[in-house]
Structure formats: structure tokens, C-alpha cells
Amino acid sequence: GENVEQHPSTLSVQEGDSAVIKCTYSDSASNYFPWYKQELGKRPQLIIDIRSNVGEKKDQRIAVTLNKTAKHFSLHITETQPEDSAVYFCAARGGGNKLTFGTGTQLKVEL
Amino acid sequence: GAGVSQSPSNKVTEKGKDVELRCDPISGHTALYWYRQSLGQGLEFLIYFQGNSAPDKSGLPSDRFSAERTGGSVSTLTIQRTQQEDSAVYLCASTSGTFGGEKLFFGSGTQLSVL
Numbered sequence: 212g213e214n215v216e217q218h219p220s221t222l223s224v225q226e227g228d229s230a231v232i233k234c235t236y237s238d239s240a241s242n243y244f245p246w247y248k249q250e251l252g253k254r255p256q257l258i259i260d261i262r263s264n265v266g267e268k269k270d271q272r273i274a275v276t277l278n279k280t281a282k283h284f285s286l287h288i289t290e291t292q293p294e295d296s297a298v299y300f301c302a303a304r305g306g307g308n309k310l311t312f313g314t315g316t317q318l319k320v321e322l
Numbered sequence: 323g324a325g326v327s328q329s330p331s332n333k334v335t336e337k338g339k340d341v342e343l344r345c346d347p348i349s350g351h352t353a354l355y356w357y358r359q360s361l362g363q364g365l366e367f368l369i370y371f372q373g374n375s376a377p378d379k380s381g382l383p384s385d386r387f388s389a390e391r392t393g394g395s396v397s398t399l400t401i402q403r404t405q406q407e408d409s410a411v412y413l414c415a416s417t418s419g420t421f422g423g424e425k426l427f428f429g430s431g432t433q434l435s436v437l
Contacts (some may be wrong), residue, residue, distance in 0.1 A: 314364035
């Protein structure tokens, strides 16, 4: 089955700096890669996603890149703000449409 | 309803008891997932239902865990003979299941505490 690894587990940045979170996946048939943000005490929310036929996607301060050959994808957040502090999860959808999540990254944006 | 509804929101039980957790997905959503989230941990896949297809049960941790989805809508996750390590937040999510409709809508979860 699909295995998704995520790094780092914790990330601390200064407000205004960029943050990068990286994930790798094992199933070469995976074709959909979403990112979810979970604020403390709340449910996960989709923030951006990318399909296997696209190499990069941007939405304001957030971007995701995908390298199918290397089987890894990354989340980039620019000009970080305190409200970006949360746990971020990557995920990959492999065969059978099962969505497997990474272990999460605790992002802390310091003033 | 407007979103995914889960009940109960909190459940405290004694070790060895059975529990049932309920998920009411968004109307019309054909795909439904159950995940488990232990304190400070990631989202552990448990089971996935898609329409009338056989469910993907590959994430269920033991035969004490089972789930069903009646009429393609409401789902119930049952844990028999609960153990302390079952304590976690159990999250349900649904999607339309169609291409372009893969966004998961999560419920607020059931916090299960096994004493």
C-alpha cells in the first residue's frame, strides 16, 4: 500500500520568512496530492492540491511542487504570518482511491 | 445537513466495553473515510467506503474494529472490547467521489477515552 513520509515534524520560522514542508510517497500510481491544515482543536481543512499531470500550483502565498520521478512533493508558504501556525498534513491518493496522510508538520510562526 | 456530522462528540468508556461511533456525511457524497488521530499524532487511515463497492478495510488495526455504511449514507464505526490504546479522536470525512471533487470534508470528530 501507499506510504507517505513527511518532514520536518516541527518547523519554526520568523514572521515574514518562508516555510517548506516535504513529503515522499511510495506508490508510483498515486495521482492526487492534497495538503491539509489543522489548527489547534479544529478539523483539517484543504488548503491546496495538485494532480500528477502538473508540476507546480500556486494560490497566493501557498505553492505546491511535485516531482513524479523522485516521488516527492513539497508545500511552500511565503511571507509567513502568525495565522499560518498550525499542523500541516500532506497526503497521496494511490490505487483504489484511498487517501493516505503523512505524519504532519507542526509549523510555528514567531513574531 | 450542511456539513459532516459525528456523534457523540465525546465518549468515555471502560476497558472491555463496546462503543459505536456515528458519522452522517454530506448529502450526496458517495465516498466516506474514517481516520484515527491520537494526541499530537497524524491521521491514521482506518476504512474507506465508495458507493456500492466493497470497502477498503486495510487500515483497521484489529478484528475488534468494524464499520458499516447503510444505504450509502450514515456510517457506524464499532470498536469491541475497547482497550486503552484505542483512546483517540476518530474523524470521519466525506467527498463527492468524483473527479475534481476529491476535497475531504471532515466532521468535528469523536474524542474516545478508554479508562
